[in-house]
Amino acid sequence: MTSPTGRRLRIGIGGMSIESSQFCPHRATYDDFRVTRKSALLDRYTWTRPDDGLTERVEWVPLVHAVSLPGGPVERATYDRIKTELTGLIRESGPLDGLVYDIHGAMSVVGLVDAEADLTEAVRAATGPDTLISAAMDLHGNVSRRFAEPLDLLTAHRLAPHEDAWETRERAARKLVERLVSGRGRPHRAWVQVPVLLPGEKTSTRLEPAASLYGRLASVEALDGVVDAAVWVGYAWADEERCRAAVVVTADDPELAVDRARSLAQEYWDVRRDFVFVGPTGDADECIARAVGSTARPFLISDSGDNPTAGGVGDLAYMLGRLLAHEELASGRVTALHPGITDPPAVAACFAAGVGAEVTLRVGGQVSAGTGPHAEPYELTGTVTALEGAAVPGSGAPRGNPAYDDGGRTAAVTRGGVTVVLTERRKPFHTRADFGTLDPREFDLVVVKIGYLEPELHEMAADWLLALTPGGVDQDLLRLGHHKVARPLYPFDDEGFEDPDLTPVLL
Structure with missing residues (x-):
């Protein structure tokens, strides 16, 4: 035909x-x-x-x-x-x-x-x-x-x-x-x-x-x-x-x-x-406390405000700071994996130091610094525990989600019970392959820069929470500062909002 x-x-x-x-x-x-x-x-x-x-x-x-x-x-x-x-x-x-x-x-x-x-x-x-x-x-x-x-x-x-x-x-x-x-x-x-x-x-x-x-x-x-x-x-x-x-x-x-x-x-x-959030919510500290106190493992937390697959930068170290502020995580009695903070200089420093070396880094804020207190770099001293990418001889690790860029080289740094994965390029962590040689199922908590969980993460999670964190895709729309959207508009306007004319136009 x-x-x-x-x-x-x-x-x-x-x-x-x-x-x-x-x-x-x-x-x-x-x-x-x-x-x-x-x-x-x-x-x-x-x-x-x-x-x-x-x-x-x-x-x-x-x-x-x-x-x-x-x-x-x-x-x-x-x-x-x-x-x-x-x-x-x-x-x-x-x-x-x-x-x-x-x-x-x-x-x-x-x-x-x-x-x-x-x-x-x-x-x-x-x-x-x-x-x-x-x-x-x-x-x-x-x-x-x-x-x-x-x-x-x-x-x-x-x-x-x-x-x-x-x-x-x-x-x-x-x-x-x-x-x-x-x-x-x-x-x-x-x-x-x-x-x-x-x-x-x-x-x-x-x-x-x-x-x-x-x-x-x-x-x-x-x-x-x-x-x-x-x-x-x-x-x-x-x-x-x-x-x-x-x-x-x-x-x-x-x-x-x-x-x-x-x-x-x-x-x-x-x-x-x-319409309601797709999962239980709380601020960063509430979600961390509830996850640490749970017996469900791995327990996933979405760092939703800095989700790079919704439009966030992916360079905020805000959640890293909140994780290490919790005594159980800082001491190592509970473990957490936090992948996906974009910071090319920090990755380069880790590669220069090598696996097993102790490094002191100012993590995050490469693009976002100056946009608010949540966007400032976090000073991290820890041990380089993994290096992956094209520059690692013999590295056979998967190279990321094929839907997006592979993130370039990545470096994992561990302090206490928290392992953070730093990336050269903005990169989502949606699938098991995105984590490379690190196995997220071996950690108590996995804190990912995402909103609702993609299918592989959803299947992996024994339980999960949506953390309402700050960032370029903050879930709290009312605190972002929209001023050009056509009003009235729900939820910016609600009480006294008359039913709109919903008569379609034929194009």
């Missing part, structure tokens, strides 16, 4: 993806992005392979895709460089029937408002009006009308944690091909924003009400005349008018699209006060 004209469809693939906290002092540069082109870009997806039925109908045209670990806003020169390459390749590729647009939705760029809208307008100008564009997005993205208008199809993850991230991209591709093969042209998109802005740790689909809300999407999509249904919770750590929840229902039947979008938006509004 091919296009209505009998030829194979020409569909481009490209995009730019990062989650950017505007409360984070980090700035993303070109070196922070993993840029993929040509055959390597096709290899990124399973549905572009020769044995996939889609490829019989489609000539895939790889453009460029750039993805970065979340962080602060993108430097303008970096954004312009990637945008120029993407739009230039679109123009050079010749006429495209479609474009699979692989983005995040929560990118901020220095000097721009609504960066994804700016990029999407440029992409649409490059493709021309006849190309159908299908966007695959993170549910933590923002969907302004300006952004959605140039798109023909847009969908988002339906699970948080995002165990369906690759499934979402495949859905965007297959829906696009189906649309082009059918010859039905552009569908209607019913778009509505909901004046609610919550952190991801309060909207996990592991719990109600998000489980039921997102669970409805497949049944809406299955209705005759509906193409897709998606709900975005928005991105809580940016400060722009677009930051809020949104619903888009895509359909051939405009009345049905409006009706289902209104229903989903109303449900979101009605349950706004029912």
Whole structure:
């Protein structure tokens, strides 16, 4: 089966993806992005392979895709460089029937408002009006009308944690091909924003009400005349008018699209006060005390305010200081592993000293110092207990989460019962492989810079707590200082907040 004209469809693939906290002092540069082109870009997806039925109908045209670990806003020169390459390749590729647009939705760029809208307008100008564009997005993205208008199809993850991230991209591709093969042209998109802005740790689909809300999407999509249904919770750590929840229902039947979008938006509004944190919470000292006093091992604690996979810097030593302030941990009677403080000079000092050497370091604050008392370096004297990375002869340790950068070299330093892992580059610790030769299951406590636990950590944890720590992705939104979001907006406004007009707009 091919296009209505009998030829194979020409569909481009490209995009730019990062989650950017505007409360984070980090700035993303070109070196922070993993840029993929040509055959390597096709290899990124399973549905572009020769044995996939889609490829019989489609000539895939790889453009460029750039993805970065979340962080602060993108430097303008970096954004312009990637945008120029993407739009230039679109123009050079010749006429495209479609474009699979692989983005995040929560990118901020220095000097721009609504960066994804700016990029999407440029992409649409490059493709021309006849190309159908299908966007695959993170549910933590923002969907302004300006952004959605140039798109023909847009969908988002339906699970948080995002165990369906690759499934979402495949859905965007297959829906696009189906649309082009059918010859039905552009569908209607019913778009509505909901004046609610919550952190991801309060909207996990592991719990109600998000489980039921997102669970409805497949049944809406299955209705005759509906193409897709998606709900975005928005991105809580940016400060722009677009930051809020949104619903888009895509359909051939405009009345049905409006009706289902209104229903989903109303449900979101009605349950706004029912969203709760995905796990028990407390401040740093409360969580440490409860973990030390528990018999559950390993006991995991999320250092949520400095989570690099939500947009935190990952260089705060705040939790390290709180761990060593606890007598049981400082004495070594209880052990803790705290991975992921980014500090290249400290790593270099550890490599120079060698395993077994005693070192005195000022840990953390390489980027964040000066942004508050929680961001100051911590003076640590301890023993180098592990070195890993390319510069270690014979090191066969796993090199990190393949979704992000490998973190470069890492160094473990132990003081009392606390072992801290220092990294050269910003790095998440989501899987067993990310820990290298250190086995987190051998420690009483594991304190990770993360929000809700990713699947492998969730399975590993005998128990866990979400520590409401300070940082660029502080869970307490009211203390961050938003002042550009459109008001009224829950939870910034609650009492006396009249029910909003949730009538969808047909795009």
